[in-house]
Amino acid sequence: MANEVQSTRVRSRRRLLTAPVLIAGAAIALSGCAAAGGGGGEDEVVVGITVSNSTNPFYVAESQTAQATAEEMGARVISQEAGEDVQVQSNQIDQLITSQVDFIVIDPVDSEGVGPAVQRAIDAGIAVIGIDSVVTNATVSVTTNNMQAGEISCTSLAEQLGGEGRIAIVDGTPISAVADRVIGCKAALENYPEIEIVAEQRGDNSRDQALPVATDILTANPDIDGVFAINDPTAAGVMLAAEQRGIDIIITSVDGASSAVDVILAGGMITATAAQDPAALARQGVEIGFGILEGEQPEQTVIELPTELIDVESAPDYTPWG
Template sequence: MKKYALHSCIAALVLGSSGAALAAKPLKAIGISVSDLANPYFVAISKGAADTAKKIGGAGVKVTTVSNKYDLNTQVGQIENFIASKVDIIILNASDPRGVGPALKKARDAGIVVVAVDVDAEGADATVMSDNVMAGAESCKVIANRLGGKGNVVIVNGPPVTAVLDRVAGCKKVFAGTGIKVLSDNQDAKGSRDGGMEVMANLLTSYPKINAVFAINDPSAIGAELAIRQAGRKDIALIASVDGAPDAEAAIKAKDSLFAVSTAQNPYKMASMAVEIGYGIMNGKRPETAKVLIPTPAITKDNVATYKGWTMN
């Protein structure tokens, strides 16, 4: 997958075949729908989109940010409100990649550019997301190496969106052909700390010996570690996760934490690129590829000291 070469969309764009330089269409309003504004990851997405929209269109750009709580009906209503408000661009973190398709078609038919972030969305003009297969694989390589290729692992899963499915697939690919046994992979912790605690508590009751945990994001991993500590379990050697969030960064640095790795995303950059791409599409300039994948390197105790964290500017 080719990386998107970030062009400056703030300057005038050259449109048409006549060679005449025409003024770019102004960016007046964007709508942002993310899954959960209680999660710092989605806060970073919303901030990246809003900051970039104002850099392009000026301080007067109207930015509307809403949370869908992983509910399709809620998100469809939000998209319909964006259409009624005549926004120029919708930045969308899909609650249901396929189910949202008809609503996105309505938006595009209304002349609105739709850019999906973090997960695929059927009918979007373009998608900017982390390389989630890489994210799951890099985290689970650390588990496989630490366990010497054998042991019992549980996967604290999440909502059935493409980002989560790809992370689990990448993890399982690493474990395939090793002596590592995945005891459970179907428990949805909703991507939250409370969900991670609840799911992990149930897994601890079900399985007397667990050597490692892979959680699909940092909040659920943090919840899982809290459950492990409350239960006083000593059999679990490490937790691996995805996000590279500030809380995970702190946990990796802590001497007594089970956190061994979190593969780093950059939600601010992801959303910023999405707005740049959306603005280019508004002005007849599409990216070389409809899907942009951002690499997700592993952050461990060995390199956390040089990790720059989520870029927020």
């Protein structure tokens, strides 16, 4: 049934997708609720976007790029952020279904938690494209190779420690991107048996939440040598906690944001970050959605973009985002 509904959508949208006409002044930006009144006219493509929050620069870059890309391709946009609340994001998906959007681009609060709402969209014939994380029940997900990111970040940490020492991991929210980074990190550390993970606690991917988490870790382990943080905002919170306690440690992370690269180049405690590109993830997600409307089904359900290590040697030649 879902395939039949989607086929009808494909046929009804072909005329717009092949016409070189942009819909002017069509963007609708919302926070927490969908636009009243539903989708547009018969030939109007409407794209729904929902990301985890509007405070993390990564999600902001994704949302802005997804909206800009969709508008450039002639669509009207309903853009939302979920405030790190999986129920809010699930409700947003239901509202987008009611608004009869043509496809949804989502960076999830919880990869599995949004699964039932995503399935409702699929059952309504609406393609769902996950970005950044693998989204349960989505048509396709576009992510960074997060296991590789965790692996190269923690390999750098281990090498900087000379293959021995005490480290902590500051984890994050229950999304596949974060989980894969931690898996990759631990896999890398298996090659360094003299490195001990003395603490592992979960934050919410933000600087503000990482600060008390890292403070607790450093209080309990004042002789710690290094920390793997699952993203750059978390690394910033860890660095602030260390500075407040007068402790000098080595911190590596994932993101490749300009804020972290500035610290790396300045010789600060953040010494390496595995780069990813939020704009590329969002742009490809939107392009895949338009391809589906043209009848092109993705050959893969998960598409992984490569990462690279940014450290003091590579940072001068790297162009950061944010």
